[in-house]
Amino acid sequence: xxxxxxxxxxxxxxxxxxxxxxxxxxxxxxxxxxxxxxxxxxxxxxxxxxxxxxxxxxxxxxxxxxxxxxxxxxxxxxxxxxxxxxxxxxxxxxxxxxxxxxxxxxxxxxxxxxx
Numbered sequence: 001x002x003x004x005x006x007x008x009x010x011x012x013x014x015x016x017x018x019x020x021x022x023x024x025x026x027x028x029x030x031x032x033x034x035x036x037x038x039x040x041x042x043x044x045x046x047x048x049x050x051x052x053x054x055x056x057x058x059x060x061x062x063x064x065x066x067x068x069x070x071x072x073x074x075x076x077x078x079x080x081x082x083x084x085x086x087x088x089x090x091x092x093x094x095x096x097x098x099x100x101x102x103x104x105x106x107x108x109x110x111x112x113x114x115x
Contacts, residue, residue: 006095007031020044020069028076036079040089044069045080 008026010019027034039045047064070080083089107113 006099009099015042015044017044017069021072024069024073033076034078036081037073038081039083040093041082041084043067046070046082 007030008023010022010026012019044067047067047070066074073080083091
């Protein structure tokens with residue numbers, strides 16, 4: 001079990017769908033298919049329309065379409081768990097802040113100066 005482990009990283013100037021698909025490919029090829037992925041509520045993982053459905057809409061059976069990434073993960077049987085509480089969002093953000101502060105140091109040590 002690989003709870004809380006970073007399994008891959010894809011460097012781009014901006015957060016993008018291609019980057020997430022590349023990390024997913026790397027993860028699948030090297031570690032297999034996970035039961036779930038824990039993420040923030042970025043539009044790559046969760047439709048921006050999902051939070052706009054009222055309880056009445058949901059009771060009527062209305063749903064939002066999956067994003068491209070969430071559809072691909074669903075087809076693989078992978079559940080995307082999005083952070084809802086401030087504490088959960090904090091865990092995701094702390095991980096990224098750790099990476100963002102540590103990676104430049106590691107890059108400098110390794111002599112890496114560009115993408």
